[in-house]
Amino acid sequence: MIKLLSQHRPMLRLKKQQGQLFTIPNTIAFVVLLIIVFACALAPLIAPYSPTAQDLSSSLAQPSADHLLGADKMGRDLLSRLIYGGRTTLLGSLGVVTFSIVVGIPLGLTSGYIGGKLDSLIMRVCDIVLSFPALLLAFIFVAGFGRGFSNAILALGIVYVPMLTRLTRSLAMVEKNKTYVEAVQSMGYSNVRIMYHHILPNCISTILVQIMLDIAYAILDLASLSFLGLGVQPPTADWGAMLDEGRNFLLQNPLLALAPGVAIILTVVALNIFSDGLHQYLEPAQRKLPSFENYEKKVGLING
Amino acid sequence: MDNLLEIKNLTVKLMTARGLVHALSGVNLSLRRGEIHGLVGESGCGKSMTSKSVLRLHNARRSKMTGEILFDGRDLLTLSDREMEALRGVRISMIFQDPMTSLNPLMTIGSQIAEMYRHHCRDNKQTARQKAIAMLEKVGIQPAEKRYDQYPFELSGGMQQRVMIAIALACSPDLLIADEPTTALDVTIQAQILELLKELQSSMKMSILLITHNFGVVAEICDRVSVMYAGSIVETGDTNTVLQNPQNPYSQSLIRSIPSETGRIGHLLTVPGSPPELFDVMDACSFAPRCDLAAAACLSNAPTLRSCGTNGHIAACHYIGQGKGGAV
Amino acid sequence: MREAADRTPNDVIVSASGLVKHYPVASKSVLPTPPKHLHALDGVDISIRKGEIFGVVGESGCGKSTLGRCLLHLTDITAGSIIFRGQDITHKSRHELKPLRKDMQMIFQNPFSSFNPKLKIGASLREVGHVHGISKQATQERIAELLDDISLPEDMLSRSPGELSGGQLQRLAIARALLLNPSFIVADEPVSALDVSVQAQILNLLMDIRSKFSLTMLFISHEMTVVRHLCDTVAVMYLGVVVEQAKTDELFAHLAHPYTQALMSAIPRVDPQARLERIVLQGDIPNAIDIPTGCRFATRCVKCEPVCTSRAPALRDIGGGHLVACHFAKGMNV
Numbered sequence: 001m002i003k004l005l006s007q008h009r010p011m012l013r014l015k016k017q018q019g020q021l022f023t024i025p026n027t028i029a030f031v032v033l034l035i036i037v038f039a040c041a042l043a044p045l046i047a048p049y050s051p052t053a054q055d056l057s058s059s060l061a062q063p064s065a066d067h068l069l070g071a072d073k074m075g076r077d078l079l080s081r082l083i084y085g086g087r088t089t090l091l092g093s094l095g096v097v098t099f100s101i102v103v104g105i106p107l108g109l110t111s112g113y114i115g116g117k118l119d120s121l122i123m124r125v126c127d128i129v130l131s132f133p134a135l136l137l138a139f140i141f142v143a144g145f146g147r148g149f150s151n152a153i154l155a156l157g158i159v160y161v162p163m164l165t166r167l168t169r170s171l172a173m174v175e176k177n178k179t180y181v182e183a184v185q186s187m188g189y190s191n192v193r194i195m196y197h198h199i200l201p202n203c204i205s206t207i208l209v210q211i212m213l214d215i216a217y218a219i220l221d222l223a224s225l226s227f228l229g230l231g232v233q234p235p236t237a238d239w240g241a242m243l244d245e246g247r248n249f250l251l252q253n254p255l256l257a258l259a260p261g262v263a264i265i266l267t268v269v270a271l272n273i274f275s276d277g278l279h280q281y282l283e284p285a286q287r288k289l290p291s292f293e294n295y296e297k298k299v300g301l302i303n304g
Numbered sequence: 305m306d307n308l309l310e311i312k313n314l315t316v317k318l319m320t321a322r323g324l325v326h327a328l329s330g331v332n333l334s335l336r337r338g339e340i341h342g343l344v345g346e347s348g349c350g351k352s353m354t355s356k357s358v359l360r361l362h363n364a365r366r367s368k369m370t371g372e373i374l375f376d377g378r379d380l381l382t383l384s385d386r387e388m389e390a391l392r393g394v395r396i397s398m399i400f401q402d403p404m405t406s407l408n409p410l411m412t413i414g415s416q417i418a419e420m421y422r423h424h425c426r427d428n429k430q431t432a433r434q435k436a437i438a439m440l441e442k443v444g445i446q447p448a449e450k451r452y453d454q455y456p457f458e459l460s461g462g463m464q465q466r467v468m469i470a471i472a473l474a475c476s477p478d479l480l481i482a483d484e485p486t487t488a489l490d491v492t493i494q495a496q497i498l499e500l501l502k503e504l505q506s507s508m509k510m511s512i513l514l515i516t517h518n519f520g521v522v523a524e525i526c527d528r529v530s531v532m533y534a535g536s537i538v539e540t541g542d543t544n545t546v547l548q549n550p551q552n553p554y555s556q557s558l559i560r561s562i563p564s565e566t567g568r569i570g571h572l573l574t575v576p577g578s579p580p581e582l583f584d585v586m587d588a589c590s591f592a593p594r595c596d597l598a599a600a601a602c603l604s605n606a607p608t609l610r611s612c613g614t615n616g617h618i619a620a621c622h623y624i625g626q627g628k629g630g631a632v
Numbered sequence: 633m634r635e636a637a638d639r640t641p642n643d644v645i646v647s648a649s650g651l652v653k654h655y656p657v658a659s660k661s662v663l664p665t666p667p668k669h670l671h672a673l674d675g676v677d678i679s680i681r682k683g684e685i686f687g688v689v690g691e692s693g694c695g696k697s698t699l700g701r702c703l704l705h706l707t708d709i710t711a712g713s714i715i716f717r718g719q720d721i722t723h724k725s726r727h728e729l730k731p732l733r734k735d736m737q738m739i740f741q742n743p744f745s746s747f748n749p750k751l752k753i754g755a756s757l758r759e760v761g762h763v764h765g766i767s768k769q770a771t772q773e774r775i776a777e778l779l780d781d782i783s784l785p786e787d788m789l790s791r792s793p794g795e796l797s798g799g800q801l802q803r804l805a806i807a808r809a810l811l812l813n814p815s816f817i818v819a820d821e822p823v824s825a826l827d828v829s830v831q832a833q834i835l836n837l838l839m840d841i842r843s844k845f846s847l848t849m850l851f852i853s854h855e856m857t858v859v860r861h862l863c864d865t866v867a868v869m870y871l872g873v874v875v876e877q878a879k880t881d882e883l884f885a886h887l888a889h890p891y892t893q894a895l896m897s898a899i900p901r902v903d904p905q906a907r908l909e910r911i912v913l914q915g916d917i918p919n920a921i922d923i924p925t926g927c928r929f930a931t932r933c934v935k936c937e938p939v940c941t942s943r944a945p946a947l948r949d950i951g952g953g954h955l956v957a958c959h960f961a962k963g964m965n966v
Contacts, residue, residue, distance in 0.1 A: 346827040346828065346829060346830075347798075347827050460916040460917070461692075462916055463916065490691035490692055490854065490917070491691065491854065491855075491895060491898045491899055492691060492894060492895060492898045492913050493691075493916070494898065494900070495897075495898035495900070495910065495912055495913075496912055496913070498900065499912060517827065517828060518828075518900065519828075519902045520899060520900030520901050520902050521900045522902075523900065523901060523902045523903075523904070524900040524901070524907075525900075547902055557829065558828065558829060559902070561828055561829045561831075561832035562828060562832075562857075562902060563831075563832070563835070563857045563858055563860070563861040571836050571839060572832035572835060572836055572861075573832070574829060574832040574833045574836060575829060578797055578799060578830070
């Protein structure tokens with residue numbers, strides 16, 4: 001019989017396994033995100049008060065049994081505003097990113113794959129949009145269409161489109177030159193099929209990471225807009241707006257600024273960690289490997 | 305018969321995402337002074353790994369090497385990093401397959417050669433430049449003075465390979481390792497480069513370890529040849545002897561599957577299956593699953609290299625001396 | 633190929649005449665300069681009959697890959713005409729060509745990148761049938777048949793391209809090309825990226841399917857030994873033109889063009905008997921942008937004379953259908 005001198009025990013498999021995606025940092029980040037999302041979704045059930053209910057007698061109250069995190073100047077419960085505010089912020093950032101995906105990815109694919117004059121046109125338009133700072137564009141929108149959360153989302157969405165378009169375009173240009181694309185062209189597949197069924201899946205992992213990061217940036221950008229009064233209008237709760245109000249009362253109740261601030265940081269960091277883990281999972285070729293000694297210990301080789 | 309390079313029982317284990325790969329399992333190779341020694345095998349057999357191991361160019365964090373590599377009597381595996389650096393480029397040099405990516409695109413070709421002299425011989429700018437120009441002429445790049453200031457992208461594949469040879473031979477090493485130097489070149493250019501290597505080898509009196517998968521190249525330029533399969537050497541001997549009378553079944557099948565040079569004969573003789581993935585190491589002949597002659601002995605004992613002819617012709621097969629292995 | 637016009641259309645599957653393909657080269661100077669072009673193909677005539685394996689051999693830059701792509705109309709043509717099964721397809725649009733795509737397929741050089749890495753092999757193959765309106769049932773049956781022909785098991789269909797070896801992938805690429813039962817296949821260096829033993833397997837496979845499917849093929853390669861083994865007719869290309877063309881046996885028996893002679897002599901040989909006197913060419917292959925006047929090979933030819941640099945030789949028949957483009961062609965016995 002064949003005498004095995006060493007046993008093959010692959011430590012990492014190329015096949016996707018549950019274990020691969022949920023490493024320790026990934027799982028923690030994912031759980032944090034889940035908690036945040038669920039809490040915001042279930043706001044009506046878990047928030048002790050309405051976010052807009054005023055109680056001037058509790059103005060700037062300290063954390064107590066009544067108000068777990070305290071209350072703001074108008075006597076509105078901070079915890080409730082935090083939970084409801086999360087809804088606004090998260091939905092807002094998702095709106096921004098969805099807009100940029102719906103517009104940006106098709107533009108990028110077309111630009112990269114079809115190329116030629118269409119590509120030049122799209123790129124010039126992107127350059128123009130990119131040259132506007134996000135805030136400036138938001139101001140212009142406000143001047144044109146009035147204040148409001150939806151205008152802020154639209155403005156931000158437009159600003160996010162060029163970056164996603166550029167990314168998709170450069171990935172599409174790389175894929176376009178690969179042999180399998182030439183093969184399907186020679187088989188008479190339509191451009192649309194080639195772009196969405198063949199090229200896009202090969203670019204999607206990098207785009208997905210960018211999208212997750214964009215959600216994080218959108219949260220921050222929306223917070224800045226609200227900070228400046230361009231996003232949500234009072235009395236709607238939103239983490240950015242709360243940060244704006246809270247900084248005036250740092251001495252009386254620091255939680256008014258800290259709570260939304262920490263919420264923003266937590267969400268953004270968790271998104272970053274998870275997107276990094278997702279990328280590692282989707283692109284096995286770029287996985288990090290442990291050192292040889294650790295590997296040997298784990299696998300426990302029979303004969304050295 | 306002085307051996308410049310002796311590789312004894314070299315074993316290399318590599319860690320990859322798919323598991324532990326036994327890239328080399330006990331490689332035994334000796335290279336004599338002044339000879340051109342061919343190392344032949346198919347993809348994944350370990351020939352590039354062997355050459356990289358001599359110069360210790362592998363990723364130390366991801367691999368483990370055991371065995372001995374004796375260069376002029378010194379075991380290279382026991383040397384410190386600094387001592388290895390003193391050897392690289394000075395006594396042992398290497399040229400690679402794709403010259404376009406092996407040359408620095410941002411430096412002129414002349415300065416890349418001059419860098420060798422400035423770094424290893426501590427020459428000043430002028431001397432290094434003179435020597436580099438002389439080297440360019442030696443490898444057949446004319447006019448050397450003008451070409452000195454050109455960048456790699458301005459040269460053709462054949463010229464780039466000549467530049468790489470110039471860099472490698474700048475300090476007159478004793479051993480040149482050539483890893484598939486002509487595989488990426490057109491056949492007429494390949495002929496030129498092989499001529500050049502032969503010339504330089506005899507004028508500079510150095511030894512060459514030539515890695516290739518092309519038996520024609522081996523036949524034209526190598527004095528001796530070793531055949532590799534699945535991480536170890538299966539046959540070594542004089543070029544003519546091995547090509548006319550291979551003793552190892554794998555060598556035989558490899559030589560037989562070359563499209564005939566004298567005319568069409570119909571189907572080529574092939575061996576079914578493909579080389580094993582090197583995850584498991586077994587105490588058995590790695591070619592046994594595909595070999596016509598496989599028997600119980602082949603599955604329970606790995607054959608070792610044994611003498612099967614004259615002048616150091618050795619092969620690894622249980623059937624040597626039993627009259628079953630034999631002429632093509 | 634004047635003879636082509638004389639044959640009945642049914643006999644000739646694909647032919648091209650005066651095929652020219654130039655790529656514009658961007659000028660690096662700020663000043664207006666006359667536009668420069670990369671001469672990939674400079675007037676090539678070709679005619680392939682049904683059941684024939686036509687080999688095109690040459691080194692890098694000679695235009696053989698471009699020729700293959702032009703015949704399949706995968707790129708636009710600068711000048712010339714292409715006739716496929718009696719139809720002139722030179723000026724057909726992409727849309728008009730789609731139904732013809734079933735009939736002409738290509739096998740590519742690099743098997744590792746021939747398939748979409750994100751799709752399982754089965755999905756890739758089934759998609760071909762889907763796009764051309766063939767029923768799922770029929771596609772499945774055809775795939776099963778072809779797997780048998782290429783000697784690969786059914787479970788290959790559920791694997792990803794990344795898990796397979798070069799040899800397996802190239803077989804699958806051949807199966808994919810045969811899926812729609814094309815009348816014409818262009819094989820662009822199908823064995824160049826493979827190991828010697830795998831090359832042999834694939835060449836054997838091509839020979840087998842050739843007889844089973846009575847294939848018409850354009851076989852592109854840079855290796856004369858491979859082409860000799862497989863092809864019926866061989867054309868040798870240099871810098872965008874055909875310099876020699878003949879039936880395989882005739883060509884290899886009497887190499888007439890100096891370039892072909894040099895090419896043959898440059899091949900490193902295992903058998904010392906098979907070695908030819910080495911003609912080592914000086915210099916490199918010139919770039920295809922500034923084509924020299926006269927014979928393109930003149931700069932490297934050992935037999936170059938003054939007439940060679942002033943007048944470009946035309947392809948002429950030196951007997952028995954053996955075409956050579958050289959002022960001094962005479963055969964060299966091998």
